[in-house]
């Protein structure tokens with residue numbers, strides 16, 4: 001039988017909450033922290049302990065997961081006044097599952113090493129539904145030994161955990177994946193808009209896509225959102241706009257990527273808090 005590992009979870013947003021819940025359900029104690037404390041209450045009711053600071057999470061757990069928005073959040077969580085590195089503890093494994101730059105992972109690996117901790121970057125592909133059902137795809141950068149230590153925990157979160165290289169390689173893989181996601185979101189929106197402009201029903205086009213070689217989980221999920229006019233963020237448009245900026249900063253400069261980057265940057269101020277598929281609303285306005 002798998003022995004229980006004390007875990008910490010920082011970042012209880014759309015993704016972090018269901019992921020932390022899965023560790024709890026698998027019998028691993030979870031010490032949880034969220035910047036806005038109210039979001040931790042649901043997990044407390046389910047058996048997690050709520051830690052007052054990131055440093056307290058590190059004190060309480062052997063393996064600490066981070067699932068927050070961006071590079072800035074990661075930097076603050078490590079180096080802030082009550083940040084992880086304020087804890088005197090050593091020898092912990094910190095796993096950053098947020099979508100961030102390879103550069104911040106390299107920096108945080110160095111800082112972690114200076115405090116005798118290990119660090120893995122382990123961003124995920126999949127959204128809230130996959131987080132809830134433990135069907136994420138996890139792409140991991142960092143040392144093999146740390147990856148081996150994390151694998152039993154990853155098994156509760158994803159259908160796949162693949163080590164793709166050293167520190168930052170997981171982040172690079174994720175930026176490649178989300179570039180493709182941007183293509184698909186904009187592509188679906190453009191096809192729907194074209195069909196509607198020519199008098200076709202959106203539902204008919206979506207039924208055709210679903211029954212063609214173009215069918216995918218993403219197309220089906222976002223097709224349902226479009227049909228139900230449900231733009232509530234499962235994956236916020238501003239987060240994809242951030243990922244496309246990160247990919248560009250890593251040197252991605254190619255025809256489709258440049259257009260999709262620009263479209264999402266333009267859409268961010270109006271539709272940033274809605275789901276990525278609100279890109280259709282933006283295209284209809286322009």
Ligand SMILES: NC(=O)c1ccc[n+]([C@@H]2O[C@H](COP(=O)([O-])OP(=O)(O)OC[C@H]3O[C@@H](n4cnc5c(N)ncnc54)[C@H](OP(=O)(O)O)[C@@H]3O)[C@@H](O)[C@H]2O)c1
Nearest residue numbers: 011012013014015035036068069073098099127234235239
């Ligand atoms: N949603 C998806 O479908 C999806 C899929 C794959 C990957 N991702 C990636 O997963 C990460 C989390 O996404 P999400 O959808 O869960 O986002 P979300 O619902 O917006 O949650 C963001 C989390 O980050 C925390 N946070 C933001 N800035 C912070 C700071 N400066 N210090 C401490 N905490 C901070 C927020 O705390 P507060 O509650 O206090 O604001 C919240 O817990 C992102 O990197 C995203 O790109 C998302």
